[in-house]
Amino acid sequence: MCAFCSMKLRRRAAAVRRRMHCLWLLLLGLALAMLATSGFLNQDQDLHAADPSRRPLxxxxxxxxxxxxxxxxxxxxxxxxxxxxxxxxxxxxxxxxxxxxxGSRTQPQSKxxxxxxxxxTFKDAATPGPARLRAGSLQREMEQASVQRHGFNEALSETISLHRRLPEARHPECFGEKYSESLPSASVIICFHEEPWSTLMRTVHSVLDTTPKQFLQEVLLVDDQSQSRHLKVRLGSYVSELEGVRLIRSTRRLGVGGCRTMAAAKAKGEVLVFMDSHCECQEGWLEPLLERVAQDRSRVVSPIMDVIDWQTFQFNITQWPVRGVFDWRLDFYWESNPQLQDFHPEEPVLPLQSPALGGSVLAIDRNFFQSVGAYDPGMVLWGAEQIELSIRVWSCGGSMEVVPCSRVAHLSLHHRPYIFPDQDMLRRNKIRVADIWMDAYRKIYYRRDTLAHFIKQSESPNIAERLRLKRSLGCRNFHWFLSTVFPQLYVPQDKPALSGELYNVGTGSCADYPRGEQQQGGVMNIAPCSGTGGQVIRTSSVIREAKLTHSKVTCGSVVAL
Structure with missing residues (x-):
């Protein structure tokens, strides 16, 4: 009996051991399966990361x-x-x-x-175009707010490096130009008022990054009474770390001319380069300007001004030739492809004389700038100072040029980001220009701006000091300027036989010239009659010409019937 019980217990123990072995084998198999599955998943993830077709971007x-x-x-x-x-x-x-x-900065930068x-820009129509990056609603709201506040997409500007390099835009022949190693030194003067950090610092670094040190005496940053915290607190410590950069602060609002004149008095360089606070320079921009000034110290020069879009910050090339001009309302603009006898297409790197220059970037000998009267201290804050300086330089013994081998990009603004306390400030500045420099021709300006005429009659600005300067410098009259420097400026015969809209009885429309096409050779069209005066045409009984009132184009002509 005991032997039988012992045999039965041994059989049960063997069965338990077999079950335990099976359980261990099952667990081992499960573990191996899990390891294999994990390896496969990792491999699939690696393939996912390596396969570009699995991601939209x-x-x-x-x-x-x-x-x-x-x-x-x-x-x-x-x-x-x-x-x-x-x-x-x-x-x-x-x-x-x-x-x-x-990325690491230890590897050599061959590019x-x-x-x-x-x-x-795909030539194959079957090839899909690039994916459009859509900003979220919050980002769009931020960009719109920054445009409203600053006049450009400052939210996008903050994402762009302060050291970005623009694509090459100079003519190939510019690379063969050689410049003296003994060029005069330059002080780059950048005046600003409430300029956002990114555009201001990008301007400064662009100058430092593209200018040979042997020619750059200093960069003068002049704060025209800004109140923003980043300009009052952060800027000082940041500039102190930049070699060759000085910060000057004004305790009162000076405006463009006053700010630049103050900085010029403190500058150490032989040549003053006035620059707006939202520019980006091309490589080799300074040397061509310095060479032209060194050859003639009474010569004032400007680079070709390329354009940075206010919304996208895209770089847009300005086509050569181009020169600065103004109209009888004393509005400055850049004229593309002027029909000039002294322009030679076969010599594309020769400088071009210009009746006027914009104030965005301007190089002038420091002594000549002071001797010719600097900027007119009677000009208020902003507007028309570039036209006043241009007429004065030409009339008082100097000259002006655009230098094609020098290129600087200027940020175009959607609108002026600040409101001036005097809404007629620009008009008052133009009144000074007309009364000091235009002699009898000022009547043409006043006929085009009747409000300026009424302001002049009621206020009579004090211009005695500038008239004394004009006499002491022996400046020529405005008739000389028109006949010698700017003969292309049409002098209207203000004896109209008829004026009004040119009405088409067949269509019930009026002749019009789109304001966005203000250059010679544009095509007039017909449009609904606006009745606002923008389509008014004046005809002359003297020389039988007709001119659209708002257009910068001199005359219209019939090319087909």
Whole structure:
């Protein structure tokens, strides 16, 4: 009996051991299966990361300092082809440029570091275009608010490097130009009032990054009574770390002319370069300007002013030739492709004489600037100071040029970001220009701005000191300026036989010339009659000409019936 019980217990123990073995084998198999599954998932994730077709937007592997946001379906990029150099990009391909914040800086930089957003220009219609990057509603609201506050997309500007390099825009022949190593030194003067940090500092760094140290005496930053915290607190400590940059603060509002005149008195360079506070310079921008001034100390020069779009910060090239001019309302503008006898297309790097120059970037000998009267202290805050200086320089023994091998980009503004206390300030500045420099021709200005005429009659501005300066310098009269410097400015015969809208009885419309096409050779069209005076045409009984009132174009002509 005991032997039988012992045998039964041994059988049960063997069965338990078999069950335990099975359980351990099952657990071991489950563990192996889990490990295999985990490895497969990791491999799949790696393949996902390596496969560009699985993401709508990817970062292209490349040099550590090069980061490009591109369309994921660009076949050339999927095949790993190298990135085209920045200078080869077309104008409509470059939106903005700034250094990448990623990657090691230990590797040699065989290429410029930049980050760009490209639009595809595909020749194959079957190839899909780039993905559109859609900003969220919050980002759009931020951008709209910054445009309203500053006159440009400051929210986008903050994302762009302070050291971005613009694509090359100079004519190839400019690279063969050689400049003296003994050029005069320059003080770059940047006046600002409530300028946002990004555009102000990008201007400063652009000057420092593109200017040879042997020619740059200093950069003078002049704060024209700004109140923003970043300009009152942060700016001082930041500038103290920049070699060759000085900060000057004004305790009262001076305006453009007053601010620049004050800085000129403190400058140490032989040549003064006045620059707006939202510019970006091309490589080699300063040397051509210094050379022209060194050859003739009474010569005032300007670079070609390219344009930075206020919304996208895209760089737009200004086509050469171009010169600065003004009309009888004393409004300044850049005239493209002027029909001039002294322009030679076969010599595209020769400077071009200009009746006027804009104030965005201007180079002038320091001693000549002081001797010719600096900026008129009677000009208030902003407006028409560039026209006043232009007429004075030409009339009093100097000259003005645009230098094509020098290029600087200027940020166009959607609107002026601040309101002037005097709404007629610009008109009062123009009154000073007319009364001091235009002699009997000032009547033409007053006929085009009747409100200016009434202001002049009621206020009679004090211009005695500037008239004494004009006599002491032996300046020529305005008739000489028109006949010698600016003969292309049409002198209207203000004896109209008829004036009014040119009405088409067949269509019930009026002759019109779009304000966005203010250049010679444009086409007039017909449009609904506005009745606002913008379509008024004046005809002359003396020389049988007709001129649209608001147009900068001299005359209209019939080319087909």
């Amino acid at each position: 990817q970062r292209l592997p490349g040099p550590p300092e090069l980061e490009v946001i591109v369309d994921s379906l660009d076949l050339a990029l999927e095949l790993g082809e190298d990135l085209a150099p920045l200078k080869s990009l077309q104008e409509d391909q470059l939106l903005f440029v700034f250094p990448s914040a990623h 410029r570091s930049y980050k760009m957003l490209m639009r595809g």
